[in-house]
Amino acid sequence: MSDVVEEGFDEGQAWLTIDGERWAAERIIHHLGAMLADPRRARMEAVLKRRLGSVALAVEDLHHSHNGAACVRTAEAFGVQDVLTIEGENAFPLFDSEADAGGVRKITKQTQRWVSFHRQRSSAELRAFADARGMQLWGAAPQGAATLADVPADVPVVLIFGNELEGLRRETQAACDGVFRIEMAGFVESFNVSVSVGICLHTQMTRRRAIIDAPGDLPYQRQRALLARWIFEDVRAARPILRRLRTEGVTPE
Template sequence: MLTREEKLVSAHLAQFISDHKLQGVEKVLDQRTRHVTVILEDIFQSQNASAVVRTCECMGLQEIHIVENISKYSVNPKVLKGSHKWLDIIHHTSKNTDNTVACVQKLKSEGYKVMAADPDEDGLSIHDVDATQHKVALLFGNELRGVSKQALALCDAKVRIPMYGFTESFNISVSVAICLNSIVSKLHQSGNTFGLSDEEKDFIRLQWYRKIVRKSDLIEQEFLRAIE
């Protein structure tokens, strides 16, 4: 929940933003969700990781998890197109623990059903996943090795994308896009509310205003001095 000062700052910064852009902010906020999230496990190609971040933002996710056990997450600005500014990227980078285990256990404790993307035929088709019944975290593995064995053992289920050609798998960014399109579309079609709380919207709105307004830090400092 925002403090009184933060609420005042938010209202003040809004004065420096056009009505059209303010309406755009509210439209996106109304469609944002934490009901679905994505976990990337040891993705090593920056263009792939960046493309996934961009896809997640486009599909309305507010949160994405980056697991770094072996490969360090790096970005490709040309691919990101600034998408990383509008969602929360949570890094799991501890040197003293298995970050996959820590991430999956954390999300399970928050009520997520964690599902590993895997091409094996014994997995559930992504088109049969019903995210209206529970929060869903989709875990995608390394470009070469796929989802790790420990991740598969921890996950609640495996999901696959039905394929009809000779090639065994899609590029990871394509896989994420197909999976999210299927799940998020069903959420919107269900008519139920899977969006952010008013308190979450207030907090994110302020963060976005700070990024939209040029030299917002200086404007905020001057405003706070003025109301002291």
């Protein structure tokens, strides 16, 4: 996961911005993709076809690194591409320099490499993110008026989960289109946050795929941008290779 490699796309093209320089995604795929074993690249392409951009995960001010890592691993496993982190008070564990990096990697199994993170500082920024993409916000809370079954699957949604101690903040709940609960049959009132994420994502992703009648819904150009990033981050010495290509006359775009 790199702060200086960003993917971008529009209807007609896809690109990577690497250390401030923009490269066409197809250039990266052509030159660096040739260095991957065929099964490795084929696996990347197959996974991209099962990615959903219409269901996103958001987590707010998590305290414990193992919970953040488990949420990311769960999201990636179910095919979520976008993970939003609201960091009003606490840095998300994967971005916290004081977190147990080795322990985090052990839990995530490096799945953070395959998702797209969107960092926000407030529920207002989260609301703006959703509005810009035509998505509804649905927050998880034990006192929610709706149930998980009430969360719409016929529109794109962001599912939001609060931290381990306080749950979802009131201002974040107020920014949501709806607040839902996971119905319980026992004495406890709530699950661990990573368990809640797993239950809700599995349910919502299954329902969404049934409605769109497809395993994934990422636009083609976004798939190409992501494939380029995945290849770039998978190839050792990718940066020196690109610098050599520039000296040989290969243009970035």
